[in-house]
Amino acid sequence: MIQASGLRKLYGRTVALDGVDLHVRQGEIYGVLGQSGAGKSTLLRCVNLLERPSEGTVTVAGQDLTALGDRDLNKARQRIGMIHQHFALLSSRTVAGNVAFPLEVMGVPRAERERRVAELLDLVGLGGRGGDRPAQLSGGQKQRVGIARALAGNPSVLLSDEATSALDPATTASILDLLKRLNTELGLTILLITHEMNVVKAVCDSVAIMADGRVEESGTLAELIRTPGSRLTREIFPLPAPAPGDITLTFTGQADEPVISEVVRKFGTDVSILGGAIENLAGARVGRLRVTLSGDPDPALAYLRSLGLIVEVAEGGSR
Known part of the structure; x- marks a missing residue:
């Protein structure tokens, strides 16, 4: 138009x-x-x-x-x-x-x-x-x-x-x-x-x-929201600068699902939540979460990506 x-x-x-x-x-x-x-x-x-x-x-x-x-x-x-x-x-x-x-x-x-x-x-x-x-x-x-x-x-x-x-x-x-x-x-x-x-x-x-x-x-x-590094996402979900290895998860349709508890059960890893929020955007609930995972996080991160989450790992950590 x-x-x-x-x-x-x-x-x-x-x-x-x-x-x-x-x-x-x-x-x-x-x-x-x-x-x-x-x-x-x-x-x-x-x-x-x-x-x-x-x-x-x-x-x-x-x-x-x-x-x-x-x-x-x-x-x-x-x-x-x-x-x-x-x-x-x-x-x-x-x-x-x-x-x-x-x-x-x-x-x-x-x-x-x-x-x-x-x-x-x-x-x-x-x-x-x-x-x-x-x-x-x-x-x-x-x-x-x-x-x-x-x-x-x-x-x-x-x-x-x-x-x-x-x-x-x-x-x-x-x-x-x-x-x-x-x-x-x-x-x-x-x-x-x-x-x-x-x-x-x-x-x-x-x-x-x-x-x-x-x-x-x-x-x-x-x-x-689904674009890693998006300025819009950073401004909607302001989080402190991540430390090396911190993991940022963006949920675009899974915000109401027990994703984190599934990771704990499936991979036996501890999840520490550092911050996050959920917003209603364009008719959908969208969330952003900053976490750390114990042990080798790669299998859990691969699983989260397979669910459609956007996964960003701060420099210095595992990918």
């Missing part, structure tokens, strides 16, 4: 994006994770060409946006919704007026606008609040208005720029639940910019981790 190839963006001598490739499949929630200055918001603005890349191409729904003139680009943007970090609501308009604004720009007749606005406000849980002003709303309610407005043109793609970073944890969870529901019910493809790992863990199917204008790693959460 979204394909960015070789994106570079320069601001004078400053390189904001440096050869970024991005592949977002239809119907998925794709997170772009990174700290301030990583280039993630610039990438988002390049996707709908609010910023035109210095080099590279952006294709959305099979259409090369970088090849379009202004008129065709404006038409293409109507199929790309945008949610902003600080809501970007018009204080002079009511809630309904804010949601109706893009429909007015598109020339939608008044009766159809009113029907569509009522439908959208019900969809985001604000039915009956159309006459309120933004100042009367909480932060979470304001973001729901922003989401309704972004959906006004029936977009196939929704771009979210740090949509939850100004919200408290409980409100963040409710907004993420809403985005997941919209993704499921409407088939929306969502590209979500965030600096919060909890957002990625809660709703994302795939992720790209950015730093210094580059993508350091990308893929589905399941793929990255």
Whole structure:
């Protein structure tokens, strides 16, 4: 649904994006994770060409946006919704007026606008609040208005720029639940910019981790969790630096199985657990465990690998 190839963006001598490739499949929630200055918001603005890349191409729904003139680009943007970090609501308009604004720009007749606005406000849980002003709303309610407005043109793609970073944890969870529901019910493809790992863990199917204008790693959460040395795995499951011979086990489907007790029974080895955690990711329970094994660990490690666990042994130990 979204394909960015070789994106570079320069601001004078400053390189904001440096050869970024991005592949977002239809119907998925794709997170772009990174700290301030990583280039993630610039990438988002390049996707709908609010910023035109210095080099590279952006294709959305099979259409090369970088090849379009202004008129065709404006038409293409109507199929790309945008949610902003600080809501970007018009204080002079009511809630309904804010949601109706893009429909007015598109020339939608008044009766159809009113029907569509009522439908959208019900969809985001604000039915009956159309006459309120933004100042009367909480932060979470304001973001729901922003989401309704972004959906006004029936977009196939929704771009979210740090949509939850100004919200408290409980409100963040409710907004993420809403985005997941919209993704499921409407088939929306969502590209979500965030600096919060909890957002990625809660709703994302795939992720790209950015730093210094580059993508350091990308893929589905399941793929990255199963990749030895993955930065995503290290950040989701922070463990102290291993000592030589320490063994790190990553479970991607066996988190609820008695794997360790089986190793003890089968191989008569003692297992010392040094740390670990279990998380729910992309609909599956995933775990990471740091252990040491007594005696010759090789038979036990071979057995664990045969079960599909990712086994990493710190330098200086048996493999």
